[in-house]
Amino acid sequence: MAHRAILGWFLLLATVGAQDANASGGRLLPEQAAIDVRHYDLALTVDPQAKTISGACTMTARALTSVERVALHLDQRLTVSSVVVGERQVPFTHADGLVRVTLPGPVAEGGEVAVTIAYGGAPRVAPNPPWKGGFTWKETRDGQPWIATSCQGEGADLWWPCKDHPSDKPETFDLHITVPRGLVCASNGTLRKVERVKGGRRFHWHVANPISNYCVALNIAPYTVLKTTFVSVDGTRVPVEFYALPRNEAKAKKFLPEVLDHLKQMEEICGPYPFRNEKYGVAETPHLGMEHQTIIAYGNKYRVRQAFNYDWLHHHEMSHEWWGNLVTCKDWRDMWIHEGIGTYMQALYLESRRGPEAYAVQMTKKRRTLRNSRPIAPRASQDSKQIYFNPKGGFDNDLYDKGSWVMHTLRWVLGDKQFFKALRRMAYPDPKLEKVTDGSQGRFATTEGLRAIAEEHHGEDLRWFFDLYVRQPALPELVVKKDGGRLQLAWKTPGDVEFPMPVPVKLGKKIVRVPMPGGKATVALKGRVYEVDPNHRLLKVEPRRPGRRGRRR
Ligand SMILES: [Zn+2]
Structure with missing residues (x-):
């Protein structure tokens, strides 16, 4: 997720109050610790006019111990109509955002647990996406639906039933999303099939890699799809798909070479793009952005003329394909x-x-x-x-x-x-x-x-x-004293913990690395002009905020 507009979140919170404590992760429920999710199959019909969704989600998991009950998170705004195990309906409760199901019989350790939850309703409208997520129901300038999901902060249970915890990614995922005619549903993985069905078209997306729940996303609009190929460092030809609003087609086309350059640079530093067997995808969204795996949410409006003449938002979200989605x-x-x-x-x-x-x-x-x-x-x-x-x-x-x-x-x-x-x-x-x-x-x-x-x-x-x-908040302070012809360096740390951070010191024209055993060192100046940490390599308490002017000294 990008952080630029986070301030807006707090302003919003101040006006509506902390109405939703729904978060993701933290303590794992015993029923959820007992299973390892292998697969989700999510079949949904999205109705932009009514702003509703309806369908079913089947979770398939491996029992890590004997399992008698299953508990999946699902926002209370949505209504569960039935839960099916095997071919029979089973009793369930849906309270406090949790669907609790008692299986017809215990599943032994190593056995398969499969539960289908039919549900629907009006999912939460995202109050301030992507920081406060849900469904965003926008319209394009010519009045057509432009829809996006975002749910990193709250978890995917805002719109589909899941084990809402970052520690369990399904190995694979299938989405069957029905949208009105004229609209395209861009999602994760590869597009297997587009079928005409009553009232519209159904898009079948298959995800062949493990995926975090919050990275599963729907992007629905009358998209124009720009397609190209990226040749990965390992020689694989990776399909690149850019889902742009039709009126932005020319801008997207112009932006594509930069997208490919971002990919190239990330590969140079971090190794091959992790999802080469699927695609690299970008979908234009009505919110700033999110690292949705293989279908990056992009809402930076093609503002490539920002600082340094590059699109920081795209680069940031794309970097999460490595830092977030691979790792x-x-x-x-x-x-x-x-x-x-x-x-x-x-x-x-x-x-x-x-x-x-x-x-x-x-x-x-x-x-x-x-x-x-x-x-x-x-x-x-x-x-x-x-x-x-x-x-x-x-x-x-x-x-x-x-x-x-x-x-x-x-x-x-x-x-x-x-x-x-x-x-x-x-x-x-x-x-x-x-x-x-x-x-x-x-x-x-x-x-x-x-x-x-x-x-x-x-x-x-x-x-x-x-x-x-990273384990405590305070920064170390570097105490520098000139004592005659000598420079005394000492690290002052919270709790006086040992901190042997070497210090770069410019002596005359040369930068030397001063070792700091025990957090201290003495440097003989020998009449030379000195500057401590001239290139700001050290994360430490700064006597004043370093500015651009400071850097040119
Ligand atoms: Zn981020």
């Missing part, structure tokens, strides 16, 4: 992996395509917003809203911008060569996985797992680095 946090406490590393990718794009100065300007810009009021990777389990919204209110970008600075400073510690090797292994831990497209190329990752990869490439323990930067 996924199992618990929302590790969401900085999606947003922090995802945000750092834009700086790397600018460095690669516009030069080091653009990278420096981007990082300086990101440094300004940090709040440091809570850890970006708390150790305790978090639901999607706990991790995303600061309980103290206000604007909090730390998951994004502090996360990107953690990567920036990690790069200083490891050095470019090892850092970029480590970054690639964070995406694909084994080079062999870069060749895989059967769904096993992705994984759940944790902060500890990424630390292990960084340590492997650094050859030294990095607990001190991650403990200080």
